[in-house]
Amino acid sequence: MSAYRFLVNGSPAQVDVPGMRRLLDVLREELGLTGTKEGCGEGECGACSVLLDGQVVDACLVPVCQVEGRIVRTVEGLSLAARERGDLDTLQEAFLDHGAAQCGICTPGMLMAARAYLDAGGGPDDGAIREAIAGNLCRCTGYTKIVDAIAAVATPLD
Amino acid sequence: MPAEPSIDTPRHLFEAYERLAAGPTRPIAGGTDVMVAITGELGPIPKRMLDLSRIEELRGISLEDGSLVLGARTTYTEIRRSALCREHLPALVEAAATIGAAQIQNRGTLGGNIANASPAGDTLPILLAADAVILVGGQRGEREVPADDFFISYRKTALAPDELILHVRFPLPRGRELRFRKVGTRRAQAISKVVMALAWEDFGSTGWTNVRVALGSVAATPIRAHATEAVLDGAHPTPEVADRAAETLAGELQPIDDVRSTADYRRMVSARILHRLLRDAGGW
Amino acid sequence: MPTRTLTPGGGVTERALVIDPGQRIPGRAAGFPLRREGPAKLTGVAKYTDDLVFPGAWYGITIRSTEARAKLIAIEPDPDVDWSKVVIATAADIPGDNIVASIKDDQPVLVPIGGEIRHHAEPVALLAAPDRETLRRLKGRIKLVTEPLRPVFDPEQSEHVFAHYDVKAGDLALGFAGADLIVEGTYRVGHQEQLYIENNAMIAVPGEDGGIIIHGSLQCPYYVHTALKRALRLTPVQARVIQEETGGGFGGKEEYPSMIALHASLLALKAKRPVRMIYDRHEDISATTKRHPAIVRHRTGVTKDGLLVAQDIEVVMDGGAYCTLTPVVLSRGVLHAGGPYRCPNVRLRGRATRTNTPPNGAFRGFGAPQTEFAAEMQLNRIAERLGMSPAELRRRNVYRLSDTTPTGQVLKESVAGEEVLEQALGASHFERIRERTAREASERRGAGIVPPDPLRSHDRRTANGIGLALAWHGAGFTGSGEVYLASVASVELTADGRLRVLTANTEMGQGTKTVFPQMVANELGVPVDWVEYAPQDTAEVLDSGPTVASRTVMVVGGLVILAARKLKAEVEARHAGVPFHEAFRDDARANGATRIDQQFEPYPGVEFDDATYTGDAYPAFGWAAAVASVEVDLDTAEVFVRDVIAVDDVGKVIHPILCEGQVEGGTLQAVGYATIEEMKLHDGKYLNDRLATYLIPTALDAPHIRAILVEAPFSGAPHGAKGVGELPMDVAAPAVVAAIHDATGVWIHELPATPERILAAMHEPGLIGVMERPS
Known part of the structure; x- marks a missing residue:
């Protein structure tokens, strides 16, 4: 057991757990951030996607020792500023408007992959969006409305 | 929740060497293979692990004496974004783009792909086709192992238990061409059914030289197809040569049926994609 | 983008609309209510079963067969292991019938000693422990002693027929005689996995009355309820099933959750504490149902x-x-x-x-x-x-x-x-x-x-x-199914002036929680966020049938509309001339709650003869x-x-x-x-x-x-x-x-x-x- 320190959604966190504990388990069980979901535990479905230093990663494949001193962002931190107003951020809003969330279990991971894409300057191109979320399986939507929602946010306003 | 072996996080290579020398230790870099093995309890759980994520000596992409050198911890995303890789080894960039999706590319490393030594490892045929040299090191010193000698048998490599992969050196001979093709079940997040790299040097009238045909997912290790290379060496990529090369390749390969594909499919498709690469190269 | 106000309940203040019959849908239709539980899902606040915390809960796992067919001779926990800190459950611990209630009584909750293992990954024993590390360590230490039997894998060779049908119309020989061309073909399809992204998950909590409360990922609360009563010998009140946010079903959480709920319950009753039965993906694919080949x-x-x-x-x-x-x-x-x-x-x-x-x-x-x-x-x-x-x-x-x-x-x-x-x-x-x-x-x-x-x-x-x-x-x-089910759905004006829809029909992504309030709001002439959707909890809602067969909007939606119409008529009758949306709060204050339970009545002119x-x-x-x-x-x-x-x-x-x-x-x-x-x-x-x-x-x-x-x-x-x-x-x-x-x-x-x-x-x-x- 060691103490690991890192930033989660802008707040410092410290956990005393084995270094090989998955970031996914630390988030869900030590920090109570259950918005990050487990779908397969082997990096295939993307339901546990979070941002690690701004890059999208599968939290099931990250041992917590590798998170020491780094910055983690989860779905709970996607709209911190907006949520204080009881509101959604633009990406969440677009998902809601377009019907991009159905059962919702892939949604947090999908949002994080989309966030990483948008933060990296991704545009509304259909193929580029699909590539950006290809690591996030959705069984409900057929992806059409998800792609539409991301494209709507990525489209620069005139 | 998977097993949680003890893990050390050294900052420097010499510390890592000390730990490896102390007893059986499983290194972990991006974790995209190791964490899956542990979570799924695929094989025995290691007792001790070694986190390479803080060792800066294992990073970096540079051009050194006519070779492209990639640190073992170079991620697929770094390969895709690297101007040096795009200029000098675009086939590796192409291969990196076919691995997993963003989440895996952000974490998975070139060194990890090599150490994991899956017969389906997507970058490995490129290493074979490009005559890459793998630098490994430990307390006993450093040594260079040609990629050709690295993959010994199913998931067994030339790496000793107390050694780490440090970097990979890709020689960049003038006039060398390198092509890559992956066939998977779907367009992302797919382990290959067949993966191929084809390299040659072409100085005009003498025909192709230093031809390399390397494949993954068709044998217990990534392999080179020597008989097919022999057909192509000294030849031009004409339709007749392509036909002969494809037939030779189909005869030379002994793939198996498994959960992802069939032996027949792998053999036929290997021949056809080689034929396609030769057709494209020949411009007919 | 339309302006709207998010309310604490997650609802949206907007007029519910219904398009006129026959009208085509012109692309994106603005102005319809947004997904009711959407904001919770989009912010990570929505609680799926594995997100729930029950202090003191243990973790449960299933010990499964590794053969396709065998006789179970014995279950042998390793004598070198101290089993006193964990709980093992077998068929012998089942208080009621060792049956997962369904169409036929052929599937056991756990294979009994002397019984027949009929498929790979069949549940044989259960194990619960305070932590998952213990489970990981011990799960391989329970040995199944078996005698192999010859399995059958080819459905055409099998002599055991679950069902058969023979439907005839006209004269086949005459038909072929009049044909200019006869074409024959054989077509095959294989298994398909539902692959909901949320794996099966079930938590059983022992009730104070000796019963069980199930929190789970499931499509049909009353299927699970029936299964609990039968195998655990519980009264309808002792068995309580609560559907939690469910990450997809597609049929895969129609019948199998009954099995998992029973497993979690057996362990919870024996351990006298909540037990979490959360499948990982490997177990979910290995053991649960698929589309029929x-x-x-x-x-x-x-x-x-x-x-x-x-x-x-x-x-x-x-x-x-x-x-x-x-x-x-x-x-x-x-x-x-x-x-x-x-x-x-x-x-x-x-x-x-x-x-x-x-x-x-x-x-x-x-x-x-x-x-x-x-x-x-x-x-x-x-x-x-x-x-x-x-x-x-x-x-x-x-x-x-x-x-x-x-x-x-x-x-x-x-x-x-x-x-x-x-x-x-x-x-x-x-x-x-x-x-x-x-x-x-x-x-x-x-x-x-x-x-x-x-x-x-x-x-x-x-x-x-x-x-x-x-x-x-x-x-x-199919056929007389709805008639036998006799589903009941309810719309209620509560004593404190709230409007509620009560059905057992679950939200698993398709939109039940959004469209039922929408339909009721439309009937009552009130904003959609004035209408609540009661939780899918067998202690709160009546059995409106399973959420399957594309029947939710068609059949139960129809009941809900009829119930809303009756409620509106009753209230408006008590307040002559005042429309429902103005009258209902006064009505609740004056008259207390009004609840309409609408039972399914056969569609006029629709008749099916099951015998022929x-x-x-x-x-x-x-x-x-x-x-x-x-x-x-x-x-x-x-x-x-x-x-x-x-x-x-x-x-x-x-x-x-x-x-x-x-x-x-x-x-x-x-x-x-x-x-x-x-x-x-x-x-x-x-x-x-x-x-x-x-x-x-x-x-x-x-x-x-x-x-x-x-x-x-x-x-x-x-x-x-x-x-x-x-x-x-x-x-x-x-x-x-x-x-x-x-x-x-x-x-x-x-x-x-x-x-x-x-x-x-x-x-x-x-x-x-x-x-x-x-x-």
Whole structure:
């Protein structure tokens, strides 16, 4: 057991757990951030996607020792500023408007992959969006409305 | 929740060497293979692990004496974004783009792909086709192992238990061409059914030289197809040569049926994609 | 973007709208309520079962068989292990019947000593511990002593028949005698995994009354409730089932959750504390139900004008080791086996048998995707033989108003086969593109390229193809199902002036929580966020039937509307002249709560005879057409499905965005079924029981899907809706396979149409016999 320190959604966190504990388990069980979901535990479905230093990663494949001193962002931190107003951020809003969330279990991971894409300057191109979320399986939507929602946010306003 | 072996996080290579020398230790870099093995309890759980994520000596992409050198911890995303890789080894960039999706590319490393030594490892045929040299090191010193000698048998490599992969050196001979093709079940997040790299040097009238045909997912290790290379060496990529090369390749390969594909499919498709690469190269 | 206000309940202040019957949906329909639980799902606040915390809870796991068939002699915990800190449960701990209540009483909760293990990964014992590390350490220390028995894997060789049907109409011999062409074909489909992204999850909490409270991921709270009462010998009050946020079901959480709830309960009762039973993906794929594999044989007689005159169809389904819902799946499969086509002389035979593989069960479409794939393949091959466009052949045979189905059902209304067909043909420019792909194919053949040499590439790397399919889907339960169920749904004005909808119908992504309040708000004339949706908790809601068979909006939605109308009438009657939205709060203050429990009443004029299997098999049918465009890599036979136009008649569109979402999602599941989704077995064990090996389409594999909604209302339902969930699943797979044929010239008669099968067929053509009548 060691103490690991890192930033989660802008707040410092410290956990005393084995270094090989998955970031996914630390988030869900030590920090109570259950918005990050487990779908397969082997990096295939993307339901546990979070941002690690701004890059999208599968939290099931990250041992917590590798998170020491780094910055983690989860779905709970996607709209911190907006949520204080009881509101959604633009990406969440677009998902809601377009019907991009159905059962919702892939949604947090999908949002994080989309966030990483948008933060990296991704545009509304259909193929580029699909590539950006290809690591996030959705069984409900057929992806059409998800792609539409991301494209709507990525489209620069005139 | 998977097993949680003890893990050390050294900052420097010499510390890592000390730990490896102390007893059986499983290194972990991006974790995209190791964490899956542990979570799924695929094989025995290691007792001790070694986190390479803080060792800066294992990073970096540079051009050194006519070779492209990639640190073992170079991620697929770094390969895709690297101007040096795009200029000098675009086939590796192409291969990196076919691995997993963003989440895996952000974490998975070139060194990890090599150490994991899956017969389906997507970058490995490129290493074979490009005559890459793998630098490994430990307390006993450093040594260079040609990629050709690295993959010994199913998931067994030339790496000793107390050694780490440090970097990979890709020689960049003038006039060398390198092509890559992956066939998977779907367009992302797919382990290959067949993966191929084809390299040659072409100085005009003498025909192709230093031809390399390397494949993954068709044998217990990534392999080179020597008989097919022999057909192509000294030849031009004409339709007749392509036909002969494809037939030779189909005869030379002994793939198996498994959960992802069939032996027949792998053999036929290997021949056809080689034929396609030769057709494209020949411009007919 | 419309302005709106988010309220603490997650609802949205907006006027509920319903589109007029028959009106087409023009693209994105603004102004409909947003997904009710959407904000919670989008911010990570929504609690799925594994997100719930129960202090002191233990973790439970299942010890499973590793053989396909064996006699269980003993369960032997390793004597060197200290078992005092954990709990083991076996069949001996079951207080009631060792039965998972379903259609037949054949599936045990746990295999008893001396009993028969009938499939790989069958539950034999249970283990609970305070932490997962202990479980990981101990799970391999319980040994199962068994005596192997000979397993059966081939459904056609099995002698144990779960169900069989024989439906006849007209005179088959006469029909074939009058045919100009007889075409025979055999078609096969394999297992398909539902692959909801949330694995099965169940938490059992011992109740103070000796009962059990279940919190779980499930489709049908009352199925679980029934199972608990039976096996645990509980009263209806002692058994309580609460559905938590559910991350997809698709039929996969219809019957299997009963098993998991019982397992968690047995451990919880023995450990005297809450027990969490959370499957990982490997366990979920290994052990839970799949879509039934099927073999379908067709013999069809047609005239040279392309009119169907005889259909002789035999369906064999593989039920797996236990009956589960197999008889109903088979029944739907058989009733849909002829496709949406008029034919005077028909015989539809079906049987489902037992094999030693994990049991198969409900999956979106419920037998129809299997048999309609075969029907559409058969029709396309007939069109090819006749040299007729597949569109024209369908046009000539598709059911029209007043036609009679093989069960003798006269289609009196709501028949939209032609409409969906023409819409799909028009939107896809089917005939024009088909001419182009035919031209391209003949150019390739002219260049000697197809069929290609097995080891060569050819000068065109890819080929394009377009394919069409048409389907029907019986709306709601088969036959007398709804009559037996006698569902009750309620609308309540509470004493404190709130409006609530109470049903047992679950939200699992399809939109129940959004459309039920929408429909009620629309009836009552109040904003949609004034209407609450009560939790799916058996202590709060009555049994409005399971959330299956695309029946939620159609059947239960109808009940909810009727209940709302009665509530409105009652309240308005007490406040003469004052509209409901102004009167209801005063009414509650003055009169207290008013609750309307609306029970299902048989749809007028809909009658089915279970004994003879004749009559109205379904109150109405939904109709669907799909046109798929594919690009096939001629080197590798990799198929990329570029576009699918999906046209679905749902009777009445309640919420266009949610409805399109069903069509798009169902279409992609069908595309996966057609191309890459395949369970591989060896000795009755699934080989690809992980997400790295059972692959479903990613966003890069998914076609652009254009959903076109058609409304041919069903008069028996107050809103006219016929359901949408399953319809798209029936139709896209045969469209994709037809498109692959258009591109490559080969028919793939077994799903999925993998590159391996396509490449093999390209080099070994003519796999299906076609027989011409001697003239």
